[in-house]
Amino acid sequence: MRIVQEALRPDRDKGARQGALHAAAGAVLEAVKAYTASRKVGRMGILEQPERAILAILRDMVVSSPTLTPRASDHAPEVAPARATPERPVSLTAPRSELPAEADREFLREFAQEAREYLEEAGVALLAVERRPDDAEAARTVLRAFHSIKGTAGFLRLTSIVELTHHAESLLGAALTRAEQVGAERAALALRTVDMLSALVAAAEATLEGAPHLLPAGYAALVAELQAECGEESGGDDEAPGSILLTTAEMTAHPPLSRDLEPATARVQTDRLDKLVDLAGELVIAHWMIAQDPVVVSSAHSAAAKKVAHAGKIVRELHEMSMALRMVPLRSTCRRVARLVRDVARQMGKDVRSEIEGEATELDRNMVEMLADPLMHMVRNAIAHGIESPGERRALGKPEAGLVRLRASHASGQVVVELSDDGRGIQLDAVRRRAVDVGLARPGDILGEAETLEMIFRPGMSTADHLTEVAGRGVGMDVVQRNVQALRGRVEVRTAAGVGTTFTLRVPLTLAVTDGMLVRVGDERFIVPTTNIVLSFRPEAGALSTVVGRGEVARLRDEILPIVRLHRVLEVEGAVEEATAGLLMVVGAGERRAALLVDAILGQQQVVAKSVQRGIGSVPEIAGAAILGDGRVGLILDVAQVIGPARHDGGVPPTERAVA
Amino acid sequence: MISSTSRDQNAPTAAPHVTGKYLTFYLGDEEYGLQILKVQEIIGLLPITRVPRTPAFVSGVINLRGRVIPIIDLRRKFGMEVMEPGPRSCVIVVQSGGVHMGLLVDRVSDVADIPAADIAPPPPFGASVRTDFLLGIGKSGSRIRLLLDIDQVLSTDERSDVSALDAAADRGATT
Numbered sequence: 001m002r003i004v005q006e007a008l009r010p011d012r013d014k015g016a017r018q019g020a021l022h023a024a025a026g027a028v029l030e031a032v033k034a035y036t037a038s039r040k041v042g043r044m045g046i047l048e049q050p051e052r053a054i055l056a057i058l059r060d061m062v063v064s065s066p067t068l069t070p071r072a073s074d075h076a077p078e079v080a081p082a083r084a085t086p087e088r089p090v091s092l093t094a095p096r097s098e099l100p101a102e103a104d105r106e107f108l109r110e111f112a113q114e115a116r117e118y119l120e121e122a123g124v125a126l127l128a129v130e131r132r133p134d135d136a137e138a139a140r141t142v143l144r145a146f147h148s149i150k151g152t153a154g155f156l157r158l159t160s161i162v163e164l165t166h167h168a169e170s171l172l173g174a175a176l177t178r179a180e181q182v183g184a185e186r187a188a189l190a191l192r193t194v195d196m197l198s199a200l201v202a203a204a205e206a207t208l209e210g211a212p213h214l215l216p217a218g219y220a221a222l223v224a225e226l227q228a229e230c231g232e233e234s235g236g237d238d239e240a241p242g243s244i245l246l247t248t249a250e251m252t253a254h255p256p257l258s259r260d261l262e263p264a265t266a267r268v269q270t271d272r273l274d275k276l277v278d279l280a281g282e283l284v285i286a287h288w289m290i291a292q293d294p295v296v297v298s299s300a301h302s303a304a305a306k307k308v309a310h311a312g313k314i315v316r317e318l319h320e321m322s323m324a325l326r327m328v329p330l331r332s333t334c335r336r337v338a339r340l341v342r343d344v345a346r347q348m349g350k351d352v353r354s355e356i357e358g359e360a361t362e363l364d365r366n367m368v369e370m371l372a373d374p375l376m377h378m379v380r381n382a383i384a385h386g387i388e389s390p391g392e393r394r395a396l397g398k399p400e401a402g403l404v405r406l407r408a409s410h411a412s413g414q415v416v417v418e419l420s421d422d423g424r425g426i427q428l429d430a431v432r433r434r435a436v437d438v439g440l441a442r443p444g445d446i447l448g449e450a451e452t453l454e455m456i457f458r459p460g461m462s463t464a465d466h467l468t469e470v471a472g473r474g475v476g477m478d479v480v481q482r483n484v485q486a487l488r489g490r491v492e493v494r495t496a497a498g499v500g501t502t503f504t505l506r507v508p509l510t511l512a513v514t515d516g517m518l519v520r521v522g523d524e525r526f527i528v529p530t531t532n533i534v535l536s537f538r539p540e541a542g543a544l545s546t547v548v549g550r551g552e553v554a555r556l557r558d559e560i561l562p563i564v565r566l567h568r569v570l571e572v573e574g575a576v577e578e579a580t581a582g583l584l585m586v587v588g589a590g591e592r593r594a595a596l597l598v599d600a601i602l603g604q605q606q607v608v609a610k611s612v613q614r615g616i617g618s619v620p621e622i623a624g625a626a627i628l629g630d631g632r633v634g635l636i637l638d639v640a641q642v643i644g645p646a647r648h649d650g651g652v653p654p655t656e657r658a659v660a
Numbered sequence: 661m662i663s664s665t666s667r668d669q670n671a672p673t674a675a676p677h678v679t680g681k682y683l684t685f686y687l688g689d690e691e692y693g694l695q696i697l698k699v700q701e702i703i704g705l706l707p708i709t710r711v712p713r714t715p716a717f718v719s720g721v722i723n724l725r726g727r728v729i730p731i732i733d734l735r736r737k738f739g740m741e742v743m744e745p746g747p748r749s750c751v752i753v754v755q756s757g758g759v760h761m762g763l764l765v766d767r768v769s770d771v772a773d774i775p776a777a778d779i780a781p782p783p784p785f786g787a788s789v790r791t792d793f794l795l796g797i798g799k800s801g802s803r804i805r806l807l808l809d810i811d812q813v814l815s816t817d818e819r820s821d822v823s824a825l826d827a828a829a830d831r832g833a834t835t
Contacts, residue, residue: 281726282725282726285723285726286725286726524709524710569712570712571712571713572712610727610728611728612711612721612728612730619711619712619713621712621713622711622712625709625721625728626728627723627726627728632707632709632723633709633720633721633722633728634709635709635711
């Protein structure tokens with residue numbers, strides 16, 4: 001207290017007063033920290049409100065003082081002994097990144113979340129600025145994002161982030177001050193800064209899991225570049241020029257992100273959310289069992305039955321609501337695609353722009369990440385193989401800038417994502433040649449368009465001469481298809497030579513609920529996911545034939561479909577064996593189609609899929625289990641496995657196959 | 661050779677951690693015990709849905725309040741004579757390795773407190789018979805209870821042959 005009073009003596013001049021205040025605040029800060037550390041506040045080190053407030057105020061004073069230069073001694077790591085000391089791969093001119101104290105864990109988590117959102121906004125805005133350098137509003141958005149991040153990073157004493165954002169503000173602010181356009185060069189540099197900041201945020205967040213706080217490689221080089229570009233020293237005397245442009249109100253408050261049409265949101269811990277969804281699902285089932293209880297059913301119009309029905313309505317609505325909680329818009333993924341298009345195009349020396357439609361389309365939170373990877377790969381492919389060079393395009397009379405379009409939408413309970421390009425289309429001949437090279441086809445084979453297109457999803461099909469740095473990282477379309485199938489979805493492709501290619505990914509809205517058809521095989525019932533079903537029909541004897549060595553097939557219009565006898569695959573006894581007495585359900589997985597022989601189709605079912613593999617070993621043909629309407633368990637089939645590549649033999653294991 | 665009666669001072673006893681309460685149940689005439697901490701509940705027979713391509717001792721799966729759990733037929737697992745479930749057959753739901761499973765048994769007996777002093781370690785029968793799924797053999801009077809290490813029993817996909825053990829254990833217990 002005395003130190004602070006001393007510092008505030010009115011007879012000191014401003015400069016000295018600032019300095020003294022700074023030192024005083026620093027001293028108080030240390031004292032408070034020592035105090036809280038010794039008191040061992042709580043499991044997470046969450047401080048009591050007043051102490052938190054004091055710490056925040058003190059920090060603010062220490063960090064935002066204009067005379068502040070980070071000193072190595074300020075950054076003694078205030079961490080548990082178990083953590084390693086921070087490592088830095090580069091020179092000593094870069095300031096050390098310190099680890100956040102125990103008390104800041106919650107702050108840090110929130111900061112990381114917020115920073116990511118700001119950085120995403122900045123990224124989108126920078127892409128806009130690159131395309132239209134006179135877009136001052138976008139430039140301001142970027143400035144605001146950097147400034148906001150700098151402020152909170154200051155609270156947490158993440159000096160590397162503070163320094164980088166400071167330089168980034170200078171970079172853009174200088175241009176705006178001089179009423180200049182932010183040139184493409186600067187925008188590109190700013191984008192790299194955004195990437196580095198993302199890495200820094202991730203590194204800081206990683207310390208929450210106990211990882212050492214590492215400074216990403218290239219940090220010092222980037223800082224040097226930024227300084228060179230702005231001709232400014234680090235930790236300069238003035239505030240970054242950029243902040244002058246923002247009004248005082250903007251600077252002191254954290255401005256809200258540009259969430260124009262988004263409703264108010266709340267942050268929820270994801271494990272609580274998952275638990276809620278689980279419980280809601282179980283409630284539906286539990287209620288169903290009450291409603292089906294003979295006592296209730298027999299007194300159908302009694303007061304009790306009415307109450308049960310009323311409760312049922314509420315339960316169903318609750319369930320729908322909880323399902324909706326799991327959904328997130330594809331926005332982030334779409335933005336990543338836009339960014340990737342720009343990056344890959346630059347890398348390949350091509351001019352490509354992107355169009356995104358339907359970024360508000362929602363998908364189950366748990367599925368979004370798995371969908372992103374295949375999409376990114378396909379984007380790389382499209383630009384590397386599909387889109388022609390500007391010269392070629394000019395010669396062909398196409399617009400010099402190639403187009404990659406991403407369109408997301410909902411259709412009959414599924415999310416449909418279309419990725420199209422207006423490039424040269426898939427070269428069918430090259431694919432056929434490659435197929436022969438890899439042994440998937442024989443030189444004399446005639447492969448139709450559909451068959452050829454199916455080939456690209458087989459392993460080993462990346463065309464060798466296109467194994468560039470960008471596209472050929474050992475990941476082929478077969479991995480894309482596997483990923484999409486893991487989401488119980490499908491990939492389809494359409495192409496036209498010289499015009500372009502479109503990939504269509506279809507995935508269910510959520511893996512939690514499976515929409516399927518209930519089929520009967522013998523005494524047992526199975527669920528076939530709707531996403532795999534094409535149609536069903538009762539075959540006539542004339543449509544069936546056996547092909548020696550390749551099993552049974554059925555002809556449907558122009559298509560020859562292999563027949564898969566479910567009773568054999570699933571080892572069910574007492575099932576219908578005569579195809580004409582049963583039903584053939586045409587299903588598809590990837591580009592492969594087959595006809596499943598079932599006894600009967602019992603109707604459509606929406607079920608909550610549950611994992612069943614634990615405890616019984618792995619059965620590839622079974623994707624999961626679900627509780628059916630009568631409370632019994634129904635097994636969900638994994639169609640891709642059931643009709644898989646080995647099954648041209650109607651499900652008969654190789655040893656039993658008749659010798660031709 | 662197991663020496664004579666229980667409480668022989670020189671007879672080896674099992675490790676202290678096996679002392680405690682056991683849920684005992686019958687498969688045929690043989691009595692077994694499960695550590696009570698592993699037992700979640702006991703339920704009657706529910707409709708079992710068969711799962712194709714699983715070992716024979718996996719009867720299938722059931723719906724336990726919205727959760728799908730597998731049912732292990734212990735008779736089959738232990739290579740005993742297969743029988744249809746009787747009037748007192750039920751399912752003991754246990755938790756093992758983070759997974760819930762149901763064990764199909766002929767009938768449940770009671771919860772018994774078995775002190776370590778009454779538990780003998782499983783005798784070595786030579787390489788032909790595996791005994792790692794037994795925590796020990798509980799003896800009280802002439803009653804023999806085979807105390808199962810349920811984690812071991814359920815961790816393998818193979819059958820565990822207890823019949824040889826039962827015979828030897830019977831020989832070992834004398835009044």
